[in-house]
Amino acid sequence: MIRTLVKLENAMKSVFFLSLEDMIASDIRKQKFNGFKVSTLNHENSDDVFCNIPIRMDCFAITIVTQGILRLRNNFSEYILQQGDIYLGSPSNVVEFLEVSSDIDVVCFLISVDFSKKIGVNLHGVNLLESVLTGKMSQLSVDRDVQDRLVMYIKHLGQLNSPGEAKEFHSEIVNTTLKLMTYEIGAALKLRVQNEGPIQDRQHQVAFDFINLAIERFKENKSIESYAADLFISRKYLSRVVKEVTGMTPAQIVNQLVIAEAITLLNIFNYTMTAIVDELNYVDMPTFSKFFKRHVGLSPLAYRQSVRTAK
Structure with missing residues (x-):
């Protein structure tokens, strides 16, 4: 496997x-x-x-x-x-x-x-x-x-x-x-x-709502300010609450979702790099490549080649 x-x-x-x-x-x-x-x-x-x-x-x-x-x-x-x-x-x-x-x-x-x-x-x-x-x-x-x-x-x-x-x-x-x-x-x-009754803990409710929004929108929206606005709270409050509840910052959660999705798409070999950049809503390939390499340690092309070699 x-x-x-x-x-x-x-x-x-x-x-x-x-x-x-x-x-x-x-x-x-x-x-x-x-x-x-x-x-x-x-x-x-x-x-x-x-x-x-x-x-x-x-x-x-x-x-x-x-x-x-x-x-x-x-x-x-x-x-x-x-x-x-x-x-x-x-x-x-x-x-x-x-x-x-x-x-x-x-x-x-x-x-x-x-x-x-x-x-x-x-x-x-x-x-x-x-x-x-x-x-x-x-x-x-x-x-x-x-x-x-x-x-x-x-x-x-x-x-x-x-x-x-x-x-x-x-x-x-x-x-x-x-x-x-x-x-x-x-x-x-x-x-x-x-x-089931409503969640009583306000902080857990905010974290829950943010995570669900992020799962739904991470491809189109990577702005933490935008998520905070959608939840009618400040970015500072959102960051503090999400960090306390999950141990991660909102940006780390969004980045992890993006990386996980990118990994999935890169493992589908008939998905072109251009299609992946479009799917994840990056302005161009260099921007996506820089983000991916910063988090993974390899460029998207090098990562895909390593997967091909392993298979």
Whole structure:
């Protein structure tokens, strides 16, 4: 499996980029569909988890804890997942596993952006799967019945993706199972929104709002003053609060999001440098190259060449 190391500004840690394509290619078991993958984590393979290393993937993730404790950091916020908890991840997330208990049992479903669109789990013209997985909530708790159904759906998808002769209506069964899983999660998310009261801590609310704005707008907007204005607070107050809550400045958070996105795009070889500069809204290639080299230590061209060589 290809793991790309990226050094971030003012950070002792690094980000590994993992592509779904590489994860599927590294698996000795063949698949019918290359757009999704089912994996498990338990006491037998828990030592393989990259603890304390930030990871960026190019796919959506649904991770269900059926036993044990999984502590992780998702986009600068820490979560503790236990039995019945679900982690919903998207390509915009930088995830860091902090602690895995010895009795851990996790089922994980990974699906590419393209495959989710191809399957077309639509509701009123909206791709429901993409909508669910790019929502503001990354952690969700469900009761045992819902957990068991979701695990059943995911394991069934894994079986449908195994080698062997395809059944009649095979793709339709995959599509329907994905819809059932997505509607189940969507219903649980809606119930949580209805039952959950507002966040009481003003500082955490400000940090939460800033991070969500940054995730949505970092490509177009890299100005901290602009984010502060959108939140109707001063830049000084925003910087102080975000630093206190996350341990990082607003600029560091935006820069980390930009670097993570740049790494993703540079790993897609048919994406030209010009397209990447346009996608990240830099005025020209020299400006982007200077920013990238300052944070990563290599120019974008040199970084892409190192990835080609590694593969």
